[in-house]
Amino acid sequence: MAAFIARILSYRPADVIFFAGVTWLSAASFSSAHALDSSRYREDKNIYLLGEVGSAVVPIYTRGFSAGVLVDPLLSIEFTYAEGTKNVTYAEMDAKLYSLKFKRYFTDSFYANAGLAYRDVADRTTDEVSEHFHIQRRGRSAGVDLSIGNRWQYDAVTVGIDWLGFFHPLTVSRNEEFVAHRGGFAAAGEGGDPGQHGGAQGHGDRLSKHGTFEALRMSLGVSF
Numbered sequence: 001m002a003a004f005i006a007r008i009l010s011y012r013p014a015d016v017i018f019f020a021g022v023t024w025l026s027a028a029s030f031s032s033a034h035a036l037d038s039s040r041y042r043e044d045k046n047i048y049l050l051g052e053v054g055s056a057v058v059p060i061y062t063r064g065f066s067a068g069v070l071v072d073p074l075l076s077i078e079f080t081y082a083e084g085t086k087n088v089t090y091a092e093m094d095a096k097l098y099s100l101k102f103k104r105y106f107t108d109s110f111y112a113n114a115g116l117a118y119r120d121v122a123d124r125t126t127d128e129v130s131e132h133f134h135i136q137r138r139g140r141s142a143g144v145d146l147s148i149g150n151r152w153q154y155d156a157v158t159v160g161i162d163w164l165g166f167f168h169p170l171t172v173s174r175n176e177e178f179v180a181h182r183g184g185f186a187a188a189g190e191g192g193d194p195g196q197h198g199g200a201q202g203h204g205d206r207l208s209k210h211g212t213f214e215a216l217r218m219s220l221g222v223s224f
Helices: 002-010 013-031 038-042 203-207
Strands: 047-057 061-073 075-088 091-105 110-128 134-154 156-170 176-182 184-186 212-223
Touching: 038 091, 038 134, 047 075, 061 091, 061 212, 091 134, 110 156, 110 203, 134 212
Parallel strands: none
Antiparallel strands: 047 061, 047 212, 061 075, 075 091, 091 110, 110 134, 134 156, 134 176, 156 212, 176 184
């Protein structure tokens, strides 16, 4: 419970307001779905721009944006970008996810996304004993991005949420490892061997090689 409260307190005020606003609007839209006609409101719209918070690479909290073109009220082409950082003891993990996908509505608000994505994950681990060096691992991967969610439209206001998604890597680039000493920064093999200092395996290194889930990606913006 203490860890959960600490996590909540670590959010920026703007993110808390965003979360609360999207949650309230989503609940209100869901409870009165019969009164909303999102597909009708989308008929005269061509482009949308949305801000986003959630987790595009679980377990990292991310924020980003999406922009899309409406082909018709039930189909759109969308680009999304999300990034975030997770800090743990003696380690920091960064993640970025770029996606280009088709969004197909099966009801007035429920949709499925399918497309391609590029994921960049970096992990920096500091030696917890000597603190004389750190290891950086970076993995880049391209793959398939799938997700489901709901999006509601009321006039120009667009609000939605990707409930659950999954990124499956098809190709993974070679990870780079570096060791930073107090006296400078040298590539592993030139300035030292990370393996002789405990062989730390970074979370980011493992994430870059496997599929990752996406969860509760809340979005709010405008369509015109």
